[in-house]
Amino acid sequence: MEKFRILYAEDDATIALLTKDALEEKYQVTHCQNGEDALGCFNTTNFDICVLDIMMPKMDGFALAEAIRKKNNDIPIIFLSAKTLKEDRIRGLKLGADDYLVKPFSMEELELKIQVFIKRSQKNKITETHWYQIGTLSFDAKNYTVTSSDQQVVLTQREAELLQLFLENKNEVLKREVILKKLWGSDDYFLGRSLDVFISRLRKILASQSGITIENLHGIGFKLRYDL
Incomplete structure (x- = not known):
């Protein structure tokens, strides 16, 4: 069975290595070090979920999520960030993010959220009445x-x-x-x-x-x- 694909954008090399290594036990992970590269990957590859850092060079996570939402209104987006202000969380949610984890986060929590969102995204949630x-x-x-x-x-x-x-x-x-x-x-x-x-x-x-x-x-x- 083909693994679900995760687009993972994170510029911190240490965090990226640890997170990617943990996630690759269950998923196929494409890691990008900046927002521009991540958007390029998104435009050429089909992903099941996006896990995005906010503070990144070239294009930050907010701008990346906005660009992703213009192309795909369905794919789950999870923000990872050291930014703890309520305004940042609300901004992320208004851009269409499904969740927001504050660094340092537990890998178990991230994996659980990924499982929940992927499971839900695979179901047909719209009833016969459209x-x-x-x-x-x-x-x-x-x-x-x-x-x-x-x-x-x-x-x-x-x-x-x-x-x-x-x-x-x-x-x-x-x-x-x-x-x-x-x-x-x-x-x-x-x-x-x-x-x-x-x-x-x-x-x-x-x-x-x-x-x-x-x-x-x-x-x-x-x-x-x-x-x-």
Whole structure:
């Protein structure tokens, strides 16, 4: 059976050697020392997941992730960084990253996250219903787009899955841990922060629809109130 392919971008030679050596027990790893080389590899090779450092020469991880997302909206992206500021994490998530590990990270945690994301990316998460009408908006769950009369917004895969989950359970309470396990396979603390970022973006997209809101039920979860 062919191994899953990982694009690994890291300019620190020591960290790269240790990480690549550990991951290659299970995966086929392509390591690049800067963002430009990594983008070149991405454009010529099919990968299953991207593991990206942020502080790199020529092109940093943020710019690399943005370029990757323009070409592929589905592939999981995990950031590795010594940058611990909340703003950096939020920026990474807004660019479409699926997770963010702060250095020094444990190899066990990285491997677990890679396994979860690859497993989920191999499944067909879109149900037979692909099209949803949300007031005056049209949501294409298969192609991750929300379209109005004058514009089209492209969602990340995780945002599309989250919106679809809400629509399939409109006017019902969805517990936070249920959402996290459904979409990520885990309900750890940082994934909860990721969920908040995605919900904030969905709220902005749905803001034009006066009868639709995503309510926050403190300590419980969320509910898509659909009064149209």
